Amino acid sequence: MKLSVLYSILLCSLFTFTKTHAQEKILVQFFMHTTCPISQKYTLTINEIAQKFQNQPVQFELVFLDINGASQIKKVKEFLKTYQIKVPYKTYKNTDYAQQMGIKVTPEVLVTRYNQIQYQGAIDDWFIDWGKNKKQPEQFYLINAINGMLTSQTVWIKKTNAIGCLIEFKKSS
Numbered sequence: 001m002k003l004s005v006l007y008s009i010l011l012c013s014l015f016t017f018t019k020t021h022a023q024e025k026i027l028v029q030f031f032m033h034t035t036c037p038i039s040q041k042y043t044l045t046i047n048e049i050a051q052k053f054q055n056q057p058v059q060f061e062l063v064f065l066d067i068n069g070a071s072q073i074k075k076v077k078e079f080l081k082t083y084q085i086k087v088p089y090k091t092y093k094n095t096d097y098a099q100q101m102g103i104k105v106t107p108e109v110l111v112t113r114y115n116q117i118q119y120q121g122a123i124d125d126w127f128i129d130w131g132k133n134k135k136q137p138e139q140f141y142l143i144n145a146i147n148g149m150l151t152s153q154t155v156w157i158k159k160t161n162a163i164g165c166l167i168e169f170k171k172s173s
Helices: 002-023 037-041 043-052 070-082 096-101 141-150
Strands: 026-032 058-064 089-091 108-113 116-121 127-129
Touching: 026 141, 037 043, 043 058, 043 141, 070 089, 108 141, 116 141
Parallel strands: 026 058, 058 089
Antiparallel strands: 026 108, 108 116
C-alpha cells in the first residue's frame, strides 16, 4: 500500500515538473505564405535565428494558413525544400488562428511564453514598406525579444507593424 502511494506521488511530481518545464519554453511562430516574396526573402534569416537559439529553450515553427488538400501541402513542402528551411511547420485549414492572434500579414512573428504573447510583429526592420527594404536591418526585434526573455529581462518592444503580404481573411458563415 505504501509503495503504491509513493509511486503515485512520484508520477504526479514527474508530471508536474514536465508540464511546468514545457511551459517555460518560448514558442516562436513565423506566419508564412509560399507565394509571398517577403516570406521568401526572410527564409535565410529564419534559419539563422533558429540556428542561433538551437541550444536554448526556444521552439520555432512556421505556420501556413488556408492549406486544404494534397496539392497545397505539396507546395508547402516544395517551399521548405527550395529555401532549405530547417524549422518545423504547421498547417491550418483556414485563417481563424491568425485572426484570433491578430496576425495580419506574412511574414509576421508571434512569440509566446506561459501562454502569453510576449512579442508580435516584424522579425526586424529590414523592410520599410511593400517593395522597399534597407540593405541591412538595424533593429532586430525578434532576437531582442528572445534574448530578453532568456535573460529574464523586460521585453521593451512588445509589438511592431510587420510589412508583408496581407492575409485574406474569410468571413465566417
